[in-house]
Amino acid sequence: MRTLRADVVVVGGGGAGLRAAIAAATARPDADVLVISKVYPMRSHTVAAEGGSAGVVGDDDSVEQHFADTVSGGDWLCDQDVVEYFVEHATEEMQQLERWGCPWSRTDDGAVAVRRFGGMSRPRTWYAADKTGFHMLHTLFQTSLKHGSVRRLDEHLVLDLVVDDGRVAGVLTYDQRDGLPVLVEAGAVVMATGGASRMYAQNTNGAIVTGDGMAMAYRAGVALRDMEFVQYHPTGLPGSGILITEGCRGEGGILLNADGRRYLQDYALGPETPVGSPQNKYMELGPRDRLSQAFWHEQQAGRTVRTPRGDAVHLDLTHLGRELLHARLPLICELAEQYMGIDPAVAPIPVCPTAHYTMGGIETDVTTQTSLPGLFAVGECASSGLHGANRLGSNSLAELVVLGKVAGERAADFASSGGVPSTAQVRRTAESAAHDRLSLMGRGTEPPSQIRDELGRAMDGGVGIFRTREGMTATAQTVAELKARYAEVRVVDTCPVYNTDWATTVELGAMLDVAEATVHSALAREESRGSHQRLDGFGERDDERFLRHSQAWFDPAGPPRLTYAPVTITTSPPASRSYGDAGRTTGGGR
Amino acid sequence: MTDPTTPQEQLGTLTMLVHRFEPGTDEVPRFVEYEVPYGQDTSVLDALCWIKDTLDPTLTFRWSCRMGVCGSCGFVVDGAPRLGCEQFVRDLGPGPVRIEPLANLSVERDLVVDLEPFMQSLTAVRPWLVPDPDDPVTEGSHTQTPEQMLAFHDYTMCIDCLLCYSACPQVGLSPDFLGPAAITAAVRYDRDSRDHGQRERLPVLDSQDGLWDCTFVGACSTACPKGVDPAAAIQQAKAAAARSWAAEFLLPRRGDRP
Numbered sequence: 001m002r003t004l005r006a007d008v009v010v011v012g013g014g015g016a017g018l019r020a021a022i023a024a025a026t027a028r029p030d031a032d033v034l035v036i037s038k039v040y041p042m043r044s045h046t047v048a049a050e051g052g053s054a055g056v057v058g059d060d061d062s063v064e065q066h067f068a069d070t071v072s073g074g075d076w077l078c079d080q081d082v083v084e085y086f087v088e089h090a091t092e093e094m095q096q097l098e099r100w101g102c103p104w105s106r107t108d109d110g111a112v113a114v115r116r117f118g119g120m121s122r123p124r125t126w127y128a129a130d131k132t133g134f135h136m137l138h139t140l141f142q143t144s145l146k147h148g149s150v151r152r153l154d155e156h157l158v159l160d161l162v163v164d165d166g167r168v169a170g171v172l173t174y175d176q177r178d179g180l181p182v183l184v185e186a187g188a189v190v191m192a193t194g195g196a197s198r199m200y201a202q203n204t205n206g207a208i209v210t211g212d213g214m215a216m217a218y219r220a221g222v223a224l225r226d227m228e229f230v231q232y233h234p235t236g237l238p239g240s241g242i243l244i245t246e247g248c249r250g251e252g253g254i255l256l257n258a259d260g261r262r263y264l265q266d267y268a269l270g271p272e273t274p275v276g277s278p279q280n281k282y283m284e285l286g287p288r289d290r291l292s293q294a295f296w297h298e299q300q301a302g303r304t305v306r307t308p309r310g311d312a313v314h315l316d317l318t319h320l321g322r323e324l325l326h327a328r329l330p331l332i333c334e335l336a337e338q339y340m341g342i343d344p345a346v347a348p349i350p351v352c353p354t355a356h357y358t359m360g361g362i363e364t365d366v367t368t369q370t371s372l373p374g375l376f377a378v379g380e381c382a383s384s385g386l387h388g389a390n391r392l393g394s395n396s397l398a399e400l401v402v403l404g405k406v407a408g409e410r411a412a413d414f415a416s417s418g419g420v421p422s423t424a425q426v427r428r429t430a431e432s433a434a435h436d437r438l439s440l441m442g443r444g445t446e447p448p449s450q451i452r453d454e455l456g457r458a459m460d461g462g463v464g465i466f467r468t469r470e471g472m473t474a475t476a477q478t479v480a481e482l483k484a485r486y487a488e489v490r491v492v493d494t495c496p497v498y499n500t501d502w503a504t505t506v507e508l509g510a511m512l513d514v515a516e517a518t519v520h521s522a523l524a525r526e527e528s529r530g531s532h533q534r535l536d537g538f539g540e541r542d543d544e545r546f547l548r549h550s551q552a553w554f555d556p557a558g559p560p561r562l563t564y565a566p567v568t569i570t571t572s573p574p575a576s577r578s579y580g581d582a583g584r585t586t587g588g589g590r
Numbered sequence: 591m592t593d594p595t596t597p598q599e600q601l602g603t604l605t606m607l608v609h610r611f612e613p614g615t616d617e618v619p620r621f622v623e624y625e626v627p628y629g630q631d632t633s634v635l636d637a638l639c640w641i642k643d644t645l646d647p648t649l650t651f652r653w654s655c656r657m658g659v660c661g662s663c664g665f666v667v668d669g670a671p672r673l674g675c676e677q678f679v680r681d682l683g684p685g686p687v688r689i690e691p692l693a694n695l696s697v698e699r700d701l702v703v704d705l706e707p708f709m710q711s712l713t714a715v716r717p718w719l720v721p722d723p724d725d726p727v728t729e730g731s732h733t734q735t736p737e738q739m740l741a742f743h744d745y746t747m748c749i750d751c752l753l754c755y756s757a758c759p760q761v762g763l764s765p766d767f768l769g770p771a772a773i774t775a776a777v778r779y780d781r782d783s784r785d786h787g788q789r790e791r792l793p794v795l796d797s798q799d800g801l802w803d804c805t806f807v808g809a810c811s812t813a814c815p816k817g818v819d820p821a822a823a824i825q826q827a828k829a830a831a832a833r834s835w836a837a838e839f840l841l842p843r844r845g846d847r848p
Contacts, residue, residue: 042750043660098731101719103746110733134659142717206654242657449643493648495612498699501647
């Protein structure tokens with residue numbers, strides 16, 4: 001088998017992976033850093049992030065407030081040591097991006113501008129119009145090109161971690177262009193493969209967001225933590241799920257039900273704020289979990305708007321005026337026009353909640369280290385402990401660079417002290433894994449697209465915004481059946497190059513594993529916290545039993561084994577989580 | 591929740607003739623006909639995904655974001671380079687409609703083209719911000735007014751979809767030509783008030799395969815789905831290179847900052 005070596009392998013070329021690669025190359029210029037990505041890095045899904053990236057600026061804001069917003073936003077399931085590190089380093093990373101050329105939007109005097117975002121008590125979200133992820137990704141990618149020690153394997157699908165003697169020894173990957181498997185022996189591996197929300201039928205994610213890295217770590221014996229916490233973004237386009245940024249509401253957009261009422265005032269987010277005067281942590285600037293839950297209630301009550309692609313509410317931006325919309329939200333104008341035939345300057349955009357982000361992922365500590373020596377994980381694929389039970393908008397882009405830097409430095413250190421393992425056993429393991437995966441080609445009876453569609457419907461149905469034991473059990477059963485069918489999955493295509501039939505089937509296997517961890521973690525959490533809300537008698541937060549992280553451990557024979565681990569609390573003991581006026585009087589809201 | 595797999599109201603069907611080429615099997619490309627149902631919001635990309643899911647899993651094309659920002663799904667649709675996710679089937683026809691890979695790039699398989707030459711061009715133009723050698727900003731942020739941003743901002747919007755390479759007659763004639771998107775990436779930094787790298791980029795642009803290959807047909811700007819206007823960037827680069835020569839001649843050693 002073709003075999004390569006690198007000190008640090010970064011799997012994934014999105015924001016987290018590229019930041020890690022640059023950090024590794026900067027910290028240890030003699031280290032050989034290799035970024036392996038299944039797409040060209042500028043296609044990575046970071047590209048689709050819109051609204052912005054958090055970092056405290058200005059005298060009226062403080063890292064303490066950013067900390068408090070994040071911890072209460074996460075319904076106290078955040079590891080507070082991680083939140084502390086994050087808020088203290090977010091601004092310097094935004095500035096670093098600026099010095100690398102990121103075209104942040106500016107105020108008239110040439111300073112970087114910030115905007116309001118949901119659940120944040122102050123405007124602290126840096127933005128590049130409404131293409132923030134796009135600009136961050138291209139800035140990081142172009143900056144990475146100047147580092148000669150950062151090499152890349154583009155359009156290489158990583159199939160598995162190679163573990164030897166209790167540590168990571170490398171990765172097995174497949175070169176789509178040359179059509180052959182490649183073993184990359186590595187001193188350390190940084191997993192930066194993004195989320196898994198493509199396992200839901202209606203989601204905001206690109207086709208590539210299939211949980212590959214989560215599944216690889218999971219199969220290698222690392223816990224997937226807090227997988228039950230899946231964020232529904234309250235404003236996606238019905239049907240396609242295309243993201244309509246929270247920045248719309250940060251700029252003053254309002255949400256209306258079928259009766260034209262700003263219904264969020266009925267869900268402990270009010271009182272109603274004047275149109276054109278958005279107020280942090282009120283109404284439309286509440287957190288995503290609460291807004292998606294409010295939609296669900298409106299839908300149950302028959303107050304949503306019927307569209308050809310499902311129920312929706314109206315996101316009204318008309319009062320903002322064409323000039324501001326085109327300056328601050330140009331992409332949204334384009335998307336609304338192209339995909340809905342709507343000019344947001346004259347008509348509201350129909351929106352509904354769609355699966356968006358996995359708060360959980362590969363368990364790491366504050367240094368991005370996993371329980372498997374040599375394996376680090378960062379970005380959406382990781383559960384660093386930052387987001388708890390609900391992520392605040394604009395904390396994830398910042399996480400990519402704050403913790404991406406940590407991951408790159410730590411991985412480079414690890415590789416430098418541990419060397420690059422290379423044994424006959426490593427090669428045999430890789431050969432055998434390659435054989436297993438490649439033997440999928442040209443066999444089977446079960447069409448993968450049907451398994452994928454059924455998985456999506458089952459996840460939407462059972463592990464959505466509100467959950468019941470009955471619904472989750474049905475989904476768990478469906479996922480088990482789909483896994484059984486996957487054993488006979490049909491891959492028609494036998495061409496070795498650019499075999500996307502096979503590659504998407506490999507990705508489907510990852511989604512099935514991650515889905516199984518998600519639904520079983522959700523079933524076992526008998527409380528309601530953040531994005532995990534139950535209708536079957538567990539409607540309240542239960543700190544006594546569940547102020548704990550869930551850990552799902554892979555079991556090849558059946559559902560995952562579940563354990564629980566403590567949450568790190570430093571300065572903010574659990575309190576009531578409130579927004580709107582209620583947030584003014586309780587500790588949770590400030 | 592909404593079930594996106596619910597069939598929406600069908601407007602009709604369209605015959606698509608899709609370019610197929612499997613290396614090692616096909617000696618020459620062939621076109622395969624597919625009859626595709628479509629509704630109000632079916633894009634060419636949706637149609638290709640439908641073919642792959644229901645008719646032929648071997649049909650090969652790139653895609654990801656399906657919202658016009660990742661740049662993966664450029665195809666030639668009825669002779670014109672388009673993003674598959676932004677071209678709606680309802681606006682095509684009556685058919686048959688030809689779906690081909692981007693032109694001027696070698697075909698790896700079906701609708702997948704070789705991006706490696708572009709990646710090399712992009713890297714060659716040094717598309718990163720070079721700090722002021724005399725007074726680098728090492729902490730905090732630069733100051734840059736919205737007006738200063740206007741000088742380069744449109745050029746930051748390039749998604750590297752390479753529709754402009756497909757449209758550009760010069761890319762077809764001289765394969766080593768840097769091409770519109772790569773030159774635009776260089777100009778994007780050259781015109782950024784924070785950057786001091788113009789002198790490093792000039793030899794790459796002002797070279798045999800650099801910007802002088804461009805004959806200013808402007809097809810790149812017409813094809814660009816993001817309003818980037820690479821033709822304008824190339825003209826600005828030509829003017830800057832010419833000014834640099836003049837300055838070099840008149841004021842030796844100061845030619846780097848015209």
